[in-house]
Amino acid sequence: MAQSLPTILVVDDEPHSVAAMRMALEDDFHVLEANDAAQAWRMMEEHWVQVVISDQRMPGKTGIELLTEVRDRWPDTVRIIVTGYTESGDMIQAINEAGIYQFITKPWHPDQLLMAVKNAARLFDLARDHERMSLEMRYLGTAASARTEERRRVLQAGLGFDKVLRGANSSLNATIAQARHFASFDVPVLITGEPGTGKTDLARAIHYGSLRADRAFYEINCAGLGDEALAAELFGAKRGALPGLAQSRTGLLQKADRGTIFLNGIDSLSPTMQMAVLRVVTEGAFQPFGAHEVMTTNTRIIAGAHRDLRGRVADGRFRTDLYYALQVTELTMPPLRNRGTDIALLAETYLSEAAKEHAKVARGIAPDAIAFLESYDWPGNLPELRNEITRMLILAQDVTLGADVISRHILQARDPQGESNGYVPDFSQLEGTLKERVEIMEMRILGETLTRLKWNKSRAAAELGLSRVGLRAKLDRYGIEPAASIAEED
Known part of the structure; x- marks a missing residue:
């Protein structure tokens, strides 16, 4: 080295x-x-x-x-x-x-x-x-008790694996079990998954479950940063090396010495930065931007990738040696669409946090609203769910959030007959004859409109340009009925 x-x-x-x-x-x-x-x-x-x-x-x-x-x-x-x-x-x-x-x-x-x-x-x-x-x-005599107290403090602060919310039967549980096993071993970890699936929370939990828990944890998103900006942030920079840099900058690798750095979006690194990161992972060595001296660090590297790195290695866009240096173990965060059993827990938790932040009383989410949330595909994963819950809280007139405040595109994604929870992201992707496609579209629009208007048929008929008799006929034809928890209104 x-x-x-x-x-x-x-x-x-x-x-x-x-x-x-x-x-x-x-x-x-x-x-x-x-x-x-x-x-x-x-x-x-x-x-x-x-x-x-x-x-x-x-x-x-x-x-x-x-x-x-x-x-x-x-x-x-x-x-x-x-x-x-x-x-x-x-x-x-x-x-x-x-x-x-x-x-x-x-x-x-x-x-x-x-x-x-x-x-x-x-x-x-x-x-x-x-x-x-x-x-x-x-401090040798008090080291063990100090470490125990630090672990207790971390647990109380909710920074460990308990921070990663999931239910008893979650598809995420296998990933968490593997992460717990590798946390105490001082080796690199690669976390893959779509943006917004919680890779940062898992990386932080691994740090606080390791022997480095009393040291610093830093994260940096490599995506969208140019080589110079990323190098200055990660490795530090000498004064004058960048425009407007009046003083030398200390990089994260120096700040996180004996701690952990989470490099998210590592799949977006340029070939030059891939080489620089490889040197850090294999030798613990780096050069501040604009400097000639070589510095060393004892920092654990956890990397996050939004895209499949194996594919990028195969087509030559990612270094093979860097991939295998990081992939001592590879943990995969499942997308939210594969975590249906976690939706209710996540939604209620986000509601509690949003209610506290915005000082608005909320007692929970109605079962019919949860059913709609569980039927949606959530392409934006956790941030999209959090934002939807915040929006529902702001719009809600009752202390219990109902389906009437859910966004239209989420309401239309669910089959109002309740026969399928499959998400149809685009009506152009529907299959069948023209008549069959039109009927599916009509059924979803009817279900969304009635849900949003709390099953007030008079308002729904007026909004859709139908008579009450015509609306009733369509509901009977498609077998659309309100959930048991919703009382029909005239």
């Missing part, structure tokens, strides 16, 4: 001195440059610097003053001062005020400078390792 070089900052107002230090150090370090204390401070704020090498005599603040402020803000950064003045008073002042690690006197030898900086970088690493081990030892 590629390792990034330690970052050091050289501060000197003389360009030739900076160039000489860079030549001595650039093979072993990522070297940043500043020509005064103000510029050095900005560089410290934008980069993770392990060692600062500063000249003592500079316009404005001296090296001692700069390193004193660095010590207060970034105490772990190792500080070295270069000076041509060796009076003992300066040395004592620097040691006491700035915590100087080492003096280097002018003229210095390249090997002397390189050895001093290497030792300083090693000291930085040792200090961080010591701090980490001290913290681990300190």
Whole structure:
């Protein structure tokens, strides 16, 4: 796995001195440059610097003053001062005020400078390792209880598998069982399914069911983002790498280190981004946009695909190696049309959430309305159902939502005779003779109109341009009757 070089900052107002230090150090370090204390401070704020090498005599603040402020803000950064003045008073002042690690006197030898900086970088690493081990030892005794408490908090917040709503006999249950099994294994997961089927909720549940539950979870939808925007968001970007980017941006792979990232819409990645993501999945390595250094991350990747990746691999639009790197296990989210037994539970849950959000009283959904919702195909999946329930709540005059407030296209999708729950998305797709097709269309329009008007035959006849006798004859002909819970109105 590629390792990034330690970052050091050289501060000197003389360009030739900076160039000489860079030549001595650039093979072993990522070297940043500043020509005064103000510029050095900005560089410290934008980069993770392990060692600062500063000249003592500079316009404005001296090296001692700069390193004193660095010590207060970034105490772990190792500080070295270069000076041509060796009076003992300066040395004592620097040691006491700035915590100087080492003096280097002018003229210095390249090997002397390189050895001093290497030792300083090693000291930085040792200090961080010591701090980490001290913290681990300190909290070792309470780690188990802390993890248990965190799991309890997550469960209470509803971020685990209980967040993925489904009924006892749901077609989603097999997917959830497999996801629970793989959650605790630190491997990539590929989640496939149509847009809106709940892939993000499942990815979040896998994260909170894993050993990374106390770390960050991030999601990003790759669809619709250009390569530059996606790379900057995912990998980060150096200042000036993109128009209007005044400061360096930290990418999600850095933010989610030791956590989880859900890359949704991975089937839309360009060949260039597929290669970059492959490197992350296989090596944990990436390059911020506009930068040369290679960074590493310990992030679990969960990927989501809206389309069949096997087909895209077969026709050359998706890398074979990336597909198999992600597909340690593949979970499929069924579309809502295949989850008929879940509709009632989902609808009631969405109603409760919408009623709370919009401060409107609602006590439930009438059985006849549920029957219509269960008969519809829901091409927009969960978001479409949620939006329909919100719309019904806003239109409803009663605390129990009836079928009269359901959208027309949903009402017309159900056979009013109740003989079939098959969804007919387009009347042009009907089969049979012209007479048979017209009769099916007429039957559906009659059922939708009467349901929407709460079976008020007078209003329905007037809207359809029929007499009450003519309407009654058509209802008898097609065997259309109101549900048991609906009382007929004149």
